[in-house]
Amino acid sequence: MSVEREIPYKIYLEESEMPVAWYNLRADMKKKPAPMLNPQTLQPATIDELSAVFCKELAEQELNTTDAYIPIPEGIRSFYKMYRPAPLVRAYCLEKHLGTPAKIYYKFEGNNTSGSHKLNSAIAQAYYAKKQGLKGVTTETGAGQWGTALSMACSYFDLDCKVFMVKVSYEQKPFRREVMRTYGASVTPSPSETTAVGRKILAAHPGTGGSLGCAVSEAVECATSQEGYRYVLGSVLNQVALHQSVIGLETKAALDKYGVKADIIIGCAGGGSNLAGLIAPFAGEKLRGEADYRFIAVEPASCPSFTRGKYAYDYCDTGMICPLAKMYTLGCDFMPAPHHAGGLRYHGMNSMLSELYDQGILEATTVKQTEVFQAAVEFARVEGILPAPESSHAIRVAMDEAIKCKETGEEKTIVFGLTGTGYFDMVAYEKHNNGTLTDYIPTDEEIAAALSKLPKVD
Amino acid sequence: MSVEREIPYKIYLEESEMPVAWYNLRADMKKKPAPMLNPQTLQPATIDELSAVFCKELAEQELNTTDAYIPIPEGIRSFYKMYRPAPLVRAYCLEKHLGTPAKIYYKFEGNNTSGSHKLNSAIAQAYYAKKQGLKGVTTETGAGQWGTALSMACSYFDLDCKVFMVKVSYEQKPFRREVMRTYGASVTPSPSETTAVGRKILAAHPGTGGSLGCAVSEAVECATSQEGYRYVLGSVLNQVALHQSVIGLETKAALDKYGVKADIIIGCAGGGSNLAGLIAPFAGEKLRGEADYRFIAVEPASCPSFTRGKYAYDYCDTGMICPLAKMYTLGCDFMPAPHHAGGLRYHGMNSMLSELYDQGILEATTVKQTEVFQAAVEFARVEGILPAPESSHAIRVAMDEAIKCKETGEEKTIVFGLTGTGYFDMVAYEKHNNGTLTDYIPTDEEIAAALSKLPKVD
Numbered sequence: 001m002s003v004e005r006e007i008p009y010k011i012y013l014e015e016s017e018m019p020v021a022w023y024n025l026r027a028d029m030k031k032k033p034a035p036m037l038n039p040q041t042l043q044p045a046t047i048d049e050l051s052a053v054f055c056k057e058l059a060e061q062e063l064n065t066t067d068a069y070i071p072i073p074e075g076i077r078s079f080y081k082m083y084r085p086a087p088l089v090r091a092y093c094l095e096k097h098l099g100t101p102a103k104i105y106y107k108f109e110g111n112n113t114s115g116s117h118k119l120n121s122a123i124a125q126a127y128y129a130k131k132q133g134l135k136g137v138t139t140e141t142g143a144g145q146w147g148t149a150l151s152m153a154c155s156y157f158d159l160d161c162k163v164f165m166v167k168v169s170y171e172q173k174p175f176r177r178e179v180m181r182t183y184g185a186s187v188t189p190s191p192s193e194t195t196a197v198g199r200k201i202l203a204a205h206p207g208t209g210g211s212l213g214c215a216v217s218e219a220v221e222c223a224t225s226q227e228g229y230r231y232v233l234g235s236v237l238n239q240v241a242l243h244q245s246v247i248g249l250e251t252k253a254a255l256d257k258y259g260v261k262a263d264i265i266i267g268c269a270g271g272g273s274n275l276a277g278l279i280a281p282f283a284g285e286k287l288r289g290e291a292d293y294r295f296i297a298v299e300p301a302s303c304p305s306f307t308r309g310k311y312a313y314d315y316c317d318t319g320m321i322c323p324l325a326k327m328y329t330l331g332c333d334f335m336p337a338p339h340h341a342g343g344l345r346y347h348g349m350n351s352m353l354s355e356l357y358d359q360g361i362l363e364a365t366t367v368k369q370t371e372v373f374q375a376a377v378e379f380a381r382v383e384g385i386l387p388a389p390e391s392s393h394a395i396r397v398a399m400d401e402a403i404k405c406k407e408t409g410e411e412k413t414i415v416f417g418l419t420g421t422g423y424f425d426m427v428a429y430e431k432h433n434n435g436t437l438t439d440y441i442p443t444d445e446e447i448a449a450a451l452s453k454l455p456k457v458d
Numbered sequence: 459m460s461v462e463r464e465i466p467y468k469i470y471l472e473e474s475e476m477p478v479a480w481y482n483l484r485a486d487m488k489k490k491p492a493p494m495l496n497p498q499t500l501q502p503a504t505i506d507e508l509s510a511v512f513c514k515e516l517a518e519q520e521l522n523t524t525d526a527y528i529p530i531p532e533g534i535r536s537f538y539k540m541y542r543p544a545p546l547v548r549a550y551c552l553e554k555h556l557g558t559p560a561k562i563y564y565k566f567e568g569n570n571t572s573g574s575h576k577l578n579s580a581i582a583q584a585y586y587a588k589k590q591g592l593k594g595v596t597t598e599t600g601a602g603q604w605g606t607a608l609s610m611a612c613s614y615f616d617l618d619c620k621v622f623m624v625k626v627s628y629e630q631k632p633f634r635r636e637v638m639r640t641y642g643a644s645v646t647p648s649p650s651e652t653t654a655v656g657r658k659i660l661a662a663h664p665g666t667g668g669s670l671g672c673a674v675s676e677a678v679e680c681a682t683s684q685e686g687y688r689y690v691l692g693s694v695l696n697q698v699a700l701h702q703s704v705i706g707l708e709t710k711a712a713l714d715k716y717g718v719k720a721d722i723i724i725g726c727a728g729g730g731s732n733l734a735g736l737i738a739p740f741a742g743e744k745l746r747g748e749a750d751y752r753f754i755a756v757e758p759a760s761c762p763s764f765t766r767g768k769y770a771y772d773y774c775d776t777g778m779i780c781p782l783a784k785m786y787t788l789g790c791d792f793m794p795a796p797h798h799a800g801g802l803r804y805h806g807m808n809s810m811l812s813e814l815y816d817q818g819i820l821e822a823t824t825v826k827q828t829e830v831f832q833a834a835v836e837f838a839r840v841e842g843i844l845p846a847p848e849s850s851h852a853i854r855v856a857m858d859e860a861i862k863c864k865e866t867g868e869e870k871t872i873v874f875g876l877t878g879t880g881y882f883d884m885v886a887y888e889k890h891n892n893g894t895l896t897d898y899i900p901t902d903e904e905i906a907a908a909l910s911k912l913p914k915v916d
Contacts, residue, residue: 015468082841162739175633175884178888178891179881179884181891184839382614386571424881429640
């Protein structure tokens, strides 16, 4: 062990220390994630088939399980330099507040206008779309985090960006909508009259507030019915996990710079892109037998893909257009209860993380949202940053682990991912402040009913 | 001139390079700003008189025109380390976008939950209040930026924080209100039933949406009617300008580190605290004859204190409780037109800046808000950061100066202050996006009417 230098509150890498290649953890996995399946044939998807859905180079990244490092193109690195490196923060004030001997660090991805790590993949996807000569991309958004990141990325590369936003969010979250419009994106409340599927839903359900599934279907139709467009996803895919490895690479470089070895690494998990990115280089060490770490995925009790889902092939998108992935899933029709305030609503989990969980490399736990918001407020008051509800799932478990250290006297080093800020989530904070936030844990019957709809794949 | 090293996109000082003392520009001014006056006697306010209004050490700072450096207490430096150093950003993308030979830098103060530089003084004022054994502080807030900063600072030092928020903002900006509540502040819509002045206004004007002046009066009454409370201000005072010198000191250290000499330094100016802080160490050099710079204060055309105001004694607060300062002012009853969207609504200008303007050390210019929002959107799209409307006043003039360089071929180095983010200002951006934002320039008659109410001081 090298001697620890005095650790500043925030470790910023120099620009010259920033990663020049993404790390592809799959290359170090002996047992690889199961291949994606073509939704029509249910056979492993070929590069040509995937290229109809994704940009060619992204399709290649999706299938690449052998190259450990994939160079980050200069055009993306320039953009990364505008808002990265993200700081690795030593949570001195939180440690003092908890009275723990644990050393707590968090990688803060919220210092950009999209407010989260989503921008790391949005800019990559926009870059390859531009390189391939596409005119634009379409996507859906609920709360608007992914839509905002994609709008910023498309604005930078002068690509058209069409966002279908769940109508009820469009009306209730006008601020996110306006950020996207400020970046030049067209934002359409879904269901809309602009697509056949939207018109059909509106005819059947006049006045509906829409759903994420419906927005996905409209975005997909919009992309496939126009020349030069693709539909893009902000999580769950292995290409997204690859781009997010920049989080883990920076984190590891910052820790190494100060001779710090992490014991526990914690991340919230919705589709899994942030967690996959954060743990990637550490998990590589663990798989290669070079170091040991505990990795903890934290999911909401209301959407427990890892802990109560099934490891099976399922559709990545509710519209069943994208390829199928083998993953821990609750079924692509599963919807968390409406009073679930945070994000992390995705029905499945990235296939690489799913395989690591199945192999016992990764642990998973669930937390209730009332406990999550208590942790969020405690954190905000001592560390200054108002965290996103999603990120606060990781805060909750990091605090719990630090409190355990207080009880045992162990000086563990705990690292967690602070994926973003909660500035656009104040409606949920208001509920917490007013004491009206409640918990909902799906019953076994509800989970079983959702799982019964999984596609039959041999 | 030293040789320029290759400049990264963002210059972050090391923690060890952060300022350990604030710089008090008044010490280097041969002709000092005029003294504050006691509002009862209209004679120069003594330290004892000021101590009834401000914390003792803040009162001393307010009167200190001789010590060039005032040490930053360790308790404040620890907090600064949580969100500072703020990056000095080289605006490579903006330069390319404008096609200018100018080199553009901006000091970005928005990377904290309060979203602006206000936190730099809030934490100092809270520190001295705590040190003096006070129970808490009161203040007013309009849009909520200052209230948010003060809430965070009080939460950190476990001080009670009572914010009176203009009722119409309280109702229309629930997000800001909830951020303050999340940090434990009590937020009262003003006018309220909790004060005598509030009850009086409510009786006379039932259903009123309130005003900043009314909120000030309630905050002052609340502070003066309770043991252990003080009313605090977030701008205009010289103590605030002193705390904000951390902006300029970091900026200068970052430029010096890379051998860069600024030619033009630009800041938006409402009460002047950000501009005073940004230019302080550079203005010191200029006053001492060591270097020359152009300093440009940018104010909204709708609230033109420097360019159309009068250099005279006036009340700092609409409630006429705080001491009087000699400053460029439009009169403490002046209110910008209701369709003025950004901040920078303050009627007067910091007395030190006023004196520098009077001496010709500092220039001032006005910009219209429609031009400001055009610059804001252009900036957001190329530099990634969605700026606060206030900060965008400086962006507008920095871009104009860079475009002049394009015409003349001059490679000037332009530095401006990007004081904050616009995440809570999306209503104004929505107006801009919808093309419904308009300009209003007060008539000569309106200005003359406001100035006619200035207090008579010999």
